[in-house]
Amino acid sequence: MLCYGPATSYELKQRVGQTIGNFWAFAHSQLYDEPARLVAAGLVSQSIEQGGRRKRTYSITDDGRKALAEWLAEPTLDQTEVRDTGLLKLFFSFGASPADIRRLARDRYESHRARADGYNQQxxxxxxxxxxxxxxxxxxxxxxxxxxxxxxKDFLDELDRDPP
Known part of the structure; x- marks a missing residue:
């Protein structure tokens, strides 16, 4: 995220939330811990505000850009990991009531529709x-x-045609 410009940990948190946070989940504490590790490794530099809260602003170094380029050049062969609570619940729905199954399907439908609409807006x-x-x-x-x-939506339609 620093290749888009210098930032404090708080600013990194905001950038991530509006961008890669949509598809790459990680603890926000990393945005406060990781810059110090990258500074120690020489991949990032820091400037500390004199006075006030003494906030730290981080910038990527030439070595950091080189490390980023090397990482980007590495093959990416791993499988995409899907962790979907809705699908997990559907898998175990043999013990659920028909109303619970319908609610699950409706809630997941509405959730994904809202997220897609949000992506359009973004x-x-x-x-x-x-x-x-x-x-x-x-x-x-x-x-x-x-x-x-x-x-x-198709599942909801299926439930209408053939209730559980």
């Missing part, structure tokens, strides 16, 4: 200033959410 807001790769990540997020939204 795209509109950042389209003029985001680079094409950031927009591609939003595109995949939107496609994913619309696909999963459609799954739950």
């Amino acid at each position: 795209r509109t807001e950042i389209e003029s200033r985001a680079d094409r790769w950031q927009l591609k990540t939003l595109e995949l997020g939107l496609r994913y959410e619309r696909t999963v939204e459609r799954f739950w």
Whole structure:
């Protein structure tokens, strides 16, 4: 995130929340702990405000840019991990009431629809200033959410035709 410009840990938290936080979950404490480790490794520099809260602003170094380029060049062969509580509950729904199953399907449908709508709104807001790769990540997020939204809608329709 520092390759987009210097930032404090708080500013990093805001950047992440509006961007990669949509598809890469991690503890926010990392945004406070990790910069110090990167400074020690020479990948990031820091400037400390004199007086006041003595906030630290971090910037990527040339070595940090080189490490980022090396990481980007590495093959990415691992499988995508899906951790979906709704699917987990559906899997174990043999013990659920028909009303609970319908509520699960409706809630998941509405949740994915709302998230997809949010991605559309986010795209509109950042389209003029985001680079094409950031927009591609939003595109995949939107496609994913619309696909999963459609799954739950189809499931709701199936429940209407053939109740449990």
